[in-house]
Amino acid sequence: MVTTSLYIAGRGFLYKFDPRAKLFTLLALTLLLFLGSNHASLWLLNLAVFLLALYSTNFKQSLQPLKTIIFLVIIMILFVPLTYRDGTVVIKIGNFTVATKEALFNLNLLVARFLGITYMATLFIWTTKMVDIQLALRWYGLSYSGTLIVTLAFRFIPSVADSFQMIQDAHLLRSASDSTSSKRRIVDVVPTVTAALVVALKSIPYMAMSLEHRGFGRDNKRGSYRYLDPQFGLWLHFLIAVVVIGVAYFAFNIF
Amino acid sequence: MSKKLANQLTAIRIALTAMLTAVVVVFTLIVRVPTPIKGYISLCDVAIVFSAYMFGPWVGFIAGGLGTGIADLLGGYAQWAPLSFIIHGLQGLVIALIARKKVVAKIPADASILRMVIAGVVGMVVMTGGYYLAGGVLYGFKAALSEVALNAMQSGVGVVVGIIVSKAVLKAYPPVRALAF
Numbered sequence: 391m392v393t394t395s396l397y398i399a400g401r402g403f404l405y406k407f408d409p410r411a412k413l414f415t416l417l418a419l420t421l422l423l424f425l426g427s428n429h430a431s432l433w434l435l436n437l438a439v440f441l442l443a444l445y446s447t448n449f450k451q452s453l454q455p456l457k458t459i460i461f462l463v464i465i466m467i468l469f470v471p472l473t474y475r476d477g478t479v480v481i482k483i484g485n486f487t488v489a490t491k492e493a494l495f496n497l498n499l500l501v502a503r504f505l506g507i508t509y510m511a512t513l514f515i516w517t518t519k520m521v522d523i524q525l526a527l528r529w530y531g532l533s534y535s536g537t538l539i540v541t542l543a544f545r546f547i548p549s550v551a552d553s554f555q556m557i558q559d560a561h562l563l564r565s566a567s568d569s570t571s572s573k574r575r576i577v578d579v580v581p582t583v584t585a586a587l588v589v590a591l592k593s594i595p596y597m598a599m600s601l602e603h604r605g606f607g608r609d610n611k612r613g614s615y616r617y618l619d620p621q622f623g624l625w626l627h628f629l630i631a632v633v634v635i636g637v638a639y640f641a642f643n644i645f
Numbered sequence: 646m647s648k649k650l651a652n653q654l655t656a657i658r659i660a661l662t663a664m665l666t667a668v669v670v671v672f673t674l675i676v677r678v679p680t681p682i683k684g685y686i687s688l689c690d691v692a693i694v695f696s697a698y699m700f701g702p703w704v705g706f707i708a709g710g711l712g713t714g715i716a717d718l719l720g721g722y723a724q725w726a727p728l729s730f731i732i733h734g735l736q737g738l739v740i741a742l743i744a745r746k747k748v749v750a751k752i753p754a755d756a757s758i759l760r761m762v763i764a765g766v767v768g769m770v771v772m773t774g775g776y777y778l779a780g781g782v783l784y785g786f787k788a789a790l791s792e793v794a795l796n797a798m799q800s801g802v803g804v805v806v807g808i809i810v811s812k813a814v815l816k817a818y819p820p821v822r823a824l825a826f
Contacts (some may be wrong), residue, residue, distance in 0.1 A: 395719075396718070396719060396721065454721070455721075458721050458722065462784060462788075465788045465791050466785060466788045469785060469787040469788035469790070469791065470784070470785040470787060470788055472787050473785055473786065473787040496785070497785075500784050500785055501784075503783070504724075504783055504784050507724045507783070508723075508724045511723035511724040511726070512721065512723050512724075514723065515718055520718075535655070535659055538659055538663070539659055539662050539663045539666060539707065539711070540663075540666075540711065540715075542659070542660070542663030542664075543664075543666035543667045543670065543711065543712070543715065544715075545663075546663060546664055546667035547667045547670050547671060547715075549667075550664075550667045550668055550670075551671045551674075551675055554675065554676065555675075579688070579806065580806060580809055580810060580813065583688065583691060583806065584810050584813040584814055586668075587668065587810065587814050588814060588817050588818045590664055590665075590667075590668050591664070591814070591818055591821050591824070592818065593664065594657065594660045594661050594664050594824060595657070597660035597663070598656040598659070598660040598661075599656075601656040601659065601660060602656050606655075606656050606659075
């Protein structure tokens with residue numbers, strides 16, 4: 391099964407925060423993470439975002455982003471010290487320098503930055519409905535056709551997934567031997583994928599016809615996108631976003 | 646061209662791009678092939694390469710970029726979504742532009758196998774190099790090296806299977822030619 395949203399019904403002001411202002415804050419804070427090199431501030435921001443995730447969802451859920459990147463963090467711990475060989479040696483085994491001061495400094499910076507970006511992006515997806523993200527992108531200038539492509543794609547993800555699953559099951563039924571083996575699955579890839587693509591392509595003219603039936607291309611359009619209407623006005627939300635970004639900027643540059 | 650025909654073409658193009666975007670998402674999220682080292686590679690590159698070979702640069706760019714971007718959002722890797730959009734979008738765009746050069750009907754899948762392979766290899770370099778650069782900026786260039794081999798393998802499988810599937814679909818469903826633009 392394919393899920394078409396990672397939205398988690400939770401609590402807190404992030405759920406009431408306008409998606410447009412939220413997207414703006416996410417992008418600005420991500421930029422700040424790249425500009426800032428103050429470790430204490432970076433980790434403080436990470437702590438704040440983690441606490442926000444904890445408050446918005448629950449403990450188990452709030453650890454989820456960490457689980458998705460833990461492998462990469464291990465890779466970073468293993469490889470980043472090899473990049474920075476010069477400088478003050480901090481850890482040494484025999485004649486081999488394991489880590490220098492510069493290496494640990496950069497490792498700390500990269501881990502903090504990557505963790506921060508991961509948590510902020512995930513929190514945005516958890517607390518914003520997919521339809522609101524699309525409407526926010528529309529407000530930021532995504533064209534009518536572009537938004538239509540995104541909404542239609544979301545509409546067709548489950549049906550494409552279902553038809554692929556059915557075709558795959560049908561191919562597996564033909565096999566007399568161990569039908570679930572890896573070898574069997576690899577052999578079946580090309581015919582399964584070809585059949586799934588033909589099924590998907592055959593539905594395109596019908597989809598185009600239904601678009602025309604719904605008024606697409608007419609001068610008097612029969613439908614329009616919903617307007618996001620935040621509580622207390624959009625600009626108040628943007629003002630809060632600017633204050634949050636300003637505080638983060640102050641923390642990164644002054645402390 | 647009459648206004649009605651232009652509208653019909655636009656509706657077809659939107660439907661085509663949306664459907665291929667959905668196909669890329671599905672191939673990224675659920676279609677996985679086991680590897681000998683007990684891991685999995687996704688077939689997202691097959692869908693991107695197919696879109697580029699069959700329908701040209703713009704469908705390759707939008708379906709490839711948007712599809713992988715959405716898949717990252719839905720798969721819990723939201724931080725990669727903008728990067729995937731750019732990298733896989735460029736991969737689709739480059740593949741189609743190279744493959745369809747000197748092809749009369751402007752369907753890149755009509756090109757010679759050699760040209761399709763060259764286009765696919767350039768796309769592979771764009772994808773692998775793009776992720777290496779992005780990974781290098783995000784978590785260090787030495788650490789990003791660890792992903793290069795897997796990305797290259799996934800992309801290579803995508804090119805090979807993509808070429809076979811494109812030719813197979815052209816034979817199995819000839820009206821698909823009318824959808825290319």
